[in-house]
Amino acid sequence: MTVSTTIPGTVGGVVAQAAVASSAVLPRIPDVGPAERRLRICVVYSRTPVPMRRADQMTVAHLLAFLDARGHEVDLFYVDTGAEAEPEDRAWLIRRTRRCFGFALNRLSVLAGLTRVVMQLLPFQVGLFTAPAQLKAVREAVKTNGYDILYTYYFRSAEITRDLGFPTGTPKAARAGRPASFLAFQLSQTLNTRRIAKNAPDLTHKLFYEVESRLVERYEARIWRHFTRSVLIGKTDVHEIREACRRQGVLEIDNFVYGAHGTDTSRFAPRPDIPVRPDHLVFSGVMRTPTNVQAAQWFVTNVWPLIRAERPQATFAIVGREPTGEVMELAKVAGVTVTGTVPDPALLIAEAAVCVNPMQAGGGMQNKLIEFMGSAKAIVATSVANEGIGAPSDCLVVADAPRDFARAVLDLLADPARAADLGRRAREHVLERWTWEAHFLTLELNFYEAIDG
Known part of the structure; x- marks a missing residue:
C-alpha cells in the first residue's frame, strides 16, 4: 500500500512508513491469505480508528487490518475528533491503507451541523458528524477512483455517501459505473436512543434523548433506501428498524445483511500467568x-x-x-x-x-x-x-x-x-x-454478491 497524501481540509500530514515500535494496543494482522478477487474500497468513518478506545473504533481498525491482509486497496476518509493519537497509531493507519485522509471537526463545521439539524430535521449525531470537507472529498474521490465498494460505518456518516452508490436491485446496465454502497448501521439507533432516554439520570438528558430518538427514528426508517446494502448485527436490530418504518408509514427495510463484531482471541484469552483474585x-x-x-x-x-x-x-x-x-x-x-x-x-x-x-x-x-x-x-x-x-x-x-x-x-x-x-x-x-475473521469473510462475500448481483 502507498503512503497517503493530504488534501485541502485534512489535518496532519504525510506519515512516513517506518518500523515503529508501538506501545498502544493495535489490531494484529490476521492470517487469512489473499482474496481471490481484489477490490477497490472507500471506507468512510466518523472517528479516528486508532487508538481503539471505543467498540466502533475497534471494529473499523480490525476491518482495515483484514482488508489489507486480503490485498484489497482501501482509501480511508475519517473525521478527526481531536482524540490523541501517537505517531505509531497514524503510521499503522497509513500502512493499512492506500490513502488515508483525516478531516477536523472545527467550530464552523459544528455550526453547519447544527444548522442541518434544525433545517433538515436530522438527528444531532448525523448533523454534527457531517463534515463539509469530508463530504466534498469523498464525493470527488468516488467520481474519479473507480471504487467497487463504498463502505460507510455508522449511519451518522450517511449524508456523506448517500446516493453515491447504486440502490439495491439496480440492473448492471443502469449502474453507470457507481460502486455498491454499504451503510453499516450495526445497531438500531432508534432502539438505542429510546433506551438511553428511558434510563436517563436527569430531566435534561431525558428530554435531549427523547427528541433525538424521534429524529433518529424518522431518519433511520428512510436512509437505508439510499444504499445498496444495510449492515445490521442481528434480528433484533432488523426488527426495530422495520417497526420504525411501519410507524413512519414508509417501505420496510429489505436490503440488509448481517455483520456482527468480533474479538481478538489472542489478546482476550485465558491468562494462567495472572492469578484470579477471590471474590x-x-x-x-x-x-x-x-x-x-x-x-x-x-x-x-x-x-x-x-x-x-x-x-x-x-x-x-x-x-x-x-x-x-x-x-x-x-x-x-x-x-x-x-x-x-x-x-x-x-x-x-x-x-x-x-x-x-x-x-x-x-x-x-x-x-x-x-x-x-x-x-x-x-x-x-x-x-x-x-x-x-x-x-x-x-x-x-x-x-x-x-x-x-x-x-x-x-x-x-x-x-x-x-x-x-x-x-x-x-x-x-x-x-x-465471534472471531473478526469469520465475520469479515462473510462481509467480503456480501461485497462480491452486491457487485455481481
Whole structure:
C-alpha cells in the first residue's frame, strides 16, 4: 500500500512508513491469505480508528487490518475528533491503507451541523458528524477512483455517501459505473436512543434523548433506501428498524445483511500467568458512554449492596477510560474501584473471579461481553447485554432483577468449578462464532454478491 497524501481540509500530514515500535494496543494482522478477487474500497468513518478506545473504533481498525491482509486497496476518509493519537497509531493507519485522509471537526463545521439539524430535521449525531470537507472529498474521490465498494460505518456518516452508490436491485446496465454502497448501521439507533432516554439520570438528558430518538427514528426508517446494502448485527436490530418504518408509514427495510463484531482471541484469552483474585468482579468499557455509566450506577446502587451483605470482602473494579464524575463517585462505595485509563483492560479482566455486564440500555451487541467470553470468564449479564450475541445458557448467566443478578454472582463465587466450566464454554463459543475473521469473510462475500448481483 502507498503512503497517503493530504488534501485541502485534512489535518496532519504525510506519515512516513517506518518500523515503529508501538506501545498502544493495535489490531494484529490476521492470517487469512489473499482474496481471490481484489477490490477497490472507500471506507468512510466518523472517528479516528486508532487508538481503539471505543467498540466502533475497534471494529473499523480490525476491518482495515483484514482488508489489507486480503490485498484489497482501501482509501480511508475519517473525521478527526481531536482524540490523541501517537505517531505509531497514524503510521499503522497509513500502512493499512492506500490513502488515508483525516478531516477536523472545527467550530464552523459544528455550526453547519447544527444548522442541518434544525433545517433538515436530522438527528444531532448525523448533523454534527457531517463534515463539509469530508463530504466534498469523498464525493470527488468516488467520481474519479473507480471504487467497487463504498463502505460507510455508522449511519451518522450517511449524508456523506448517500446516493453515491447504486440502490439495491439496480440492473448492471443502469449502474453507470457507481460502486455498491454499504451503510453499516450495526445497531438500531432508534432502539438505542429510546433506551438511553428511558434510563436517563436527569430531566435534561431525558428530554435531549427523547427528541433525538424521534429524529433518529424518522431518519433511520428512510436512509437505508439510499444504499445498496444495510449492515445490521442481528434480528433484533432488523426488527426495530422495520417497526420504525411501519410507524413512519414508509417501505420496510429489505436490503440488509448481517455483520456482527468480533474479538481478538489472542489478546482476550485465558491468562494462567495472572492469578484470579477471590471474590473480585470486573466491568469494563468506555466510562463516559451514557449506557456504560447507567450500567455501572445501576449495579453499584442496586446489586452491589446485596453481594457485599453476603461477601463483605468482595471487590468490584470498574475498568475503562474517561470515567465521568458520576462514575468517579462510585469509587466512594466500599469495595469499589474506578481504574480510569489502563494500558490493556485484558490484564485486569484476567484477575476477575466473575465478570459482570449489567447494561440497562443500548442496542446491537456488546464487545465487552465477547471479550469476557474470550477471556474464559464466568459472566453474569442482563438480557439487554446478551441481546445482540445470544450466548446460550451454558456460556453465561442472564439475570435482570437486582436480587436475581446478585444471587447469580454469589452462586458463581461460591462454586469455582461451575464458574470455570462456564468460562471454558464461553471461550469455545467465541472461537466458533465471534472471531473478526469469520465475520469479515462473510462481509467480503456480501461485497462480491452486491457487485455481481
